[in-house]
Structures are given as structure tokens and as C-alpha cells.
Amino acid sequence: MYKTHTCGELRGTHAGQTVTLAGWVHRRRDHGGVVFIDLRDRFGLTQVVINPNLPKETLDLVSNVRSEWVLQITGKVQKRPEGMQNPKMPTGEVELIASDVVTLNTAKALPFMISSDEEVDENMRLKYRYLDLRRERMRRNLELRHAVVLFMRTYLSERGFLEVETPSLFKTTPEGARDYLVPSRVYPGQFYALPQSPQQLKQLLMVGGIERYFQIARCFRDEDQRGDRQPEFTQLDLEMSFVHRDDVLEMVENLFTAMLPTVTPHKKLLSSPWPRFTYDEVITRFGSDKPDLRFGMELNDVSGIFAKSEFVVFRSALERGGMVKCIVAPGCAGYTRKQLDELTVTAKELGAKGLVTLALTPEGLKGSAAKFVGEAELAELVKMTGAKTGDLYLFVADSAKLVHKVLGALRVGFRDTLKLADPNVMAFAWVLDFPMFEWNEENQKWDAAHHMFTMPRLEHLDRFETDPSSILSDAYDMVCNGYEMASGSIRIHRRDIQSKVFTLLGIGEEEAQRKFGHMLEAFEFGAPPHGGMAPGIDRLVMLLADEPNIREVIAFPKNQAARDVMADAPSPAEPKQLKELHIKVSD
């Protein structure tokens, strides 16, 4: 080893010991005679004192030392003189009086400072990610991520779960996200697919009698990026046999509830046990299938109040079978024309035809539609919404789907501008009773709302031919602070039900055999009832670390355009490689 101690561990009790440290020059303070070097490694900072009585070679070396040089320094640990201790540093009680300094490596001037937390252009950070990783922020985030994963592994292992690795080279699946394909050299024109999740494999592990499985699993989806989405991401994938829905929910809820005080003691649960909502309920109340429960501003259905309204915007929406809903923005009655216009623009960008705003001022209702709201209607409005003078009503009148989407988005917008949500609160909740199928307007067919291996409610089996949209599934989501944190379901373990689902999805017997023959056959060999879920680790750590996007908790993330800007990937393949893979690039 190049060092006897880390740069974070020396204390007063080490005084008098001769030690060797190795690390990076965090900061250098040259006083002409004495020179201070803050030496940094992953574990902390230690102040090193270079006294002028050292040999000339050492002093010359030290005078050349610059930020981020890599040094090995031997010396004696000394308690700092009275009044010179630094309570801001964990090692501030002591300093290392250097006797020998060795340069392990030099460093050019850096593109940005390691020792400062100032914001640096993210592209620059990603290009020099290995430097960014030296900074406090990334180090802290990766340490937190480690703590989270370690807790999960330990917790699940102690409860009889087996960590099993599943292949990255697997088979393409229809539906779902776009696959990343890997060409086969041995089989011209054939491809592996990187798994979007180990879904099939973990179900087959259940058929294999593993009973309780988990994996810190990398998943790949070739879709456009968001702040909370990367082309490759990590899930705590888990699956259990002989369980009902509530067994899975309980296991995961207990895991997370136990984890929080360990990894982030400053974070508080909003409620325990976690609240449970139906899918319908969260859409209706919060306009989102992943509601942020840390604040109110729920959606109010005011269709009834305006059923006979003269106001053409409301009336025409209602006549077309739509609805009128509103949210109340607290204290926003004084919004300027410009602010209201911006809200309207947001609403229109999301697909609304417009946004009706009404300010509840001390002088009464104000806004372009105020004249259409009578005394009685206003009284009902106030009664339903609990709005106070000084508040602002925002109405959207349209189809249910659009009303919920737009008001849900505006609600989250107000959360941010009005700072309505406490960042230290983790509002975990369960969303249950998802519809099993969704009508795909574009392709005029039914899609699985969760995935095609999800168990439909047994009592709804007779609706496959009559009313598929009304079939509920045994799927569940875990949500937190406006993010979908996990998603799972009880799976189909009966061949006959799986066939029913395939049929409705338009997957014929021949196609089912070709694509899922292994699954279908497995179900015929004594597949146990099973279910599971898969919390997203990146999103979880992002929330726990108070980071605004997922890239901050991934060592080497891709940018929005799915490029690795450090290595500059993807990149063209050599003609020889393409030839071996039987691939011709067309344009």
C-alpha cells in the first residue's frame, strides 16, 4: 500500500504517530515559508504542513506542486496548536508534519475545479466524468447509491431471497419499448436483444423453484431520454412464489421503510403504512398515475356545478361528453396577465384548447369568465374546493383524459413555483387496480397496460370477449414524490389464461409459440403462482440525494441524445466487424 491511513481518519489520538498518506492535492496554501497542502482521498481531507526546515529538494518539489497532483506524504501526526484547529474538518484537530514528499503523478491544469462545488456545464462534466467523480457531489451520490444497494442485498438475503444473475444477451420481445439488438456472428441475420427487464427470466426462475429471487439488474430500453430515464438503468428486480399481491407489497414496503433511517436519516416518510389508491382514484384526484402526495391542490370535478352554464367553453366540453375540472392555486389571485398567459401556454402545449382562470379577490371574482359564474355557482365552487380569498382557480374543460393530464401537470408546476413540497419528505404510496388493457388508437388494437404476463382479475375473465377495457389486473405501482418508483404484478401461471391474453393482444398461437414457447411450455410444468416487482434504483437514489436528474447518480451516464460524451459512443464499427456480423449499413 502507498498509505498507512486514509486522508479522513486521523484524529487527536493519532498524535505522535508517523504515518504515510497518499492522495490528491485538494488545495495548496503557500505562505512563503510554511506551505499547507490539503491532501484528499475518497475518505477525506488532511492538512499537511511543509515546514521550511526540510531538504531543499523537498521544498523545490513542493513549490512546483499544483492542484490535483498525486502525492505520497510521510510525516508525524501532530495535534494542531491551540486556536488553529479547524472544526469544519473532521480531521481538523490534527495535521501531518511532512518529512518526506513523493510525487506519484503530476496533473495538467484542469477544465474545472474539483475543490469547488460551483455549477459546471454538464457536457463538460460528462466529457471529463473521471474528474467530476472526484468532486464531493458525485462521490456523495455514489456512496449513497452503494449504501442503498448494500441495504437491499442484506435485507433480502436475510429473508431468504437468492440473488441470481440473468443474461444480458437474450431474446427480443414484442410490445413494450424498443429493444437494443446485438447481432449474432454465428447466426447471420439473427439478433439477441438486451433485456428491457429480466421479466421472463425471473418468472422462469420461479418455475425453477427459486421461490424468492432478487437481482440488481441492468435494464435496456431504446427510447428517448428524460431527466429520470436513461437507455440503461438499474432495477432491484425481485420475484416471489406462492404470494398474493399484498405479500409482495408488504415485503417491499417493509424493505423501504427499514432502509430510509439507515441510508438517509434526514428523510421522513409522509405516512406509514403507505397509503393505497386505485388507479382511478389517483387519476381523478391528482391527474397523474404517479401523484406527488406531499401537497394538496387536488383536482375538483365541477362539471355538475356548470352543467347548465351559459359559458360556451364549459358547456361545449360537457355536451361532447367531457368534463370540467379545476385546481386552486393558493395565494395566486394576484398573478399578472403575463403569468396567466404563461400558464395558458403550458396548458395548450399539453393539448388543452385553453385555460380558464378566475381570481378570488377581495373585490370578488375576477377573470374573463367571471361574468358567467353566478352567485350560486360561486358559492358551490367555494364549498367544494375550500378556496379562500387570494386564491386562483384554474379550469380545464375537455375530455377526461386531457383534463387530468393538463391539470395534473399544472399542479406539479405549482408545486415547484410555490415550493409546496418538502424535499425531505418521502411520500411513498401504492397505486392498485390498473386496467389490464388499453386501446391503442394508432394501431387499432389492445395493448397490455402493464405487460402481457400480468394476471387479470380472475372474476373478470368472462369480460375478455365482452368488455376488455373493464378488466382490472393484479398490477401495482409504487410511487413517490411524483415519480413511478416501481411497478409489478402477480403473474399469469396458467397456460389457459396466458392464451386468452395473447389472443386479445392479437398474438396468434403460431406467433406465441415462436416468441414465448419457452414461457408457455414452462407454465405447463408445474409453474407456481408468483409475482414480484422492480423498484428503480437510479430514481430512488436521485430522490434520496435531492438530485434533479438521474445522471447525477450514475457514474457514466449517457446524455439526452443517448451519447456517451466521454468515450464518444456510439461510434462507427470497423468494416471487418460489420462483415463478420453479416451487417450492411444502408444509410
Next chain:
RNA sequence: GGACCCGUGGUGUAGCGGCCAAACAUGCGGCCCUGUCAAGGCCGAGAUCGCGAGUUCGAAUCUCGUCGGGUCCGCCA
């Protein structure tokens, strides 16, 4: 596929039609300094304002295009 925002020395910002051959901080280079810890002092180098075209007597500043980055919608079983 679409909408919006951003692009000024190494880094972070200011400037938003003439006062700018561009300012400030930090970093960088040199000199001084024996107790600092975001050390301090003095001196210095460093940007044709992403790129291209246009408007104008005059463009970092306005317009259009383009490239790069970000946020969101679509997409994400």
C-alpha cells in the same frame, strides 16, 4: 417527430444596438509572504461573444438558418 430555453477568456457570470478591439470572480503564469484552511498582496497572460447568413451607418446584443447542450410533449409492456 414536436414545443420551449441556453451557448461571452480554462470555469462561472455580467453586458442585451454605438459608452465593448468586452467587465467581474475564480482558475492559470510570475514575484512577495512562517499558521493558513475559499489564505493574503502585487504583476501578467487569456475570449474576433458556438458557427453561417442577413438587418443596420454600426451587432456579443435584432432576424433567419445551422450545430451543440438542456427541459418537456409524443414515446417509455
